[in-house]
Amino acid sequence: MFALKCISGRLSRLGTASVLTATAVALPALLPGTVQQAEAATMGVKALNVAASKKGSPYQWGATGPNRFDCSGLTLYSFKRAGKKLPRTAAAQYNSTRHISSGARRVGDLVFFHTGRSIYHVGIYAGSGRIWHAPKTGARVRLERIWTSAVWYGRVA
Structure with a gap:
């Protein structure tokens, strides 16, 4: 006392x-372990903010920014600006992250959409079941609700 x-x-x-x-x-x-967790969280939040700053940028298949993006191009660009290098494709990005459960997800984690074992899309988790992503041809970078339960989560370390 x-x-x-x-x-x-x-x-x-x-x-x-x-x-x-x-x-x-x-x-x-x-x-x-708290330092590493805090650094990962900070990096994820920085990447999320970069992605959000690209709101309205047009989708272009194979584009990695700074003005046009495909889905994995947006995540690659955002994490690069936050200080972390990611592989180019969504599947390779999934393989380079620490896989986590939906209950453990945090703002700034990556959300991977899949059919069976094949990953077809990636975005950055923004909280409340939403992601920032570059959706598809003809669309623009935007904040959107996760539309399916067929997702996996990964944390960039």
Whole structure:
């Protein structure tokens, strides 16, 4: 109890910014693996923001940006801007991610659409069952609800 009062008194004297800095330095040592998880989450959110900034860009098969995209071209471009290199195709991107359950998905994870074992589309999870993606010929980059349960999720590490 004395230790908690002592720490509490010191924290109140340090101020908010110092407390946040101290937490950022101390927390990773207390919770192994949190740094990697936080970095992956930050990268995914950055990639999501890049994809969202491309709203309205036209779909073009084989295009990887910066003004036109196909589905995997948008994810490749977005993660590259966030600091992570991905393979070119949706299937290769799936194979390069850590596969996760739908219950473990987070904003910034990749969503892979499949028929049987074949992946045919990819987008970036935006939360609330929605993705940012480049849908198809004649369409533009947009935010849309996931329309099927035939999806797999992958986290870029």
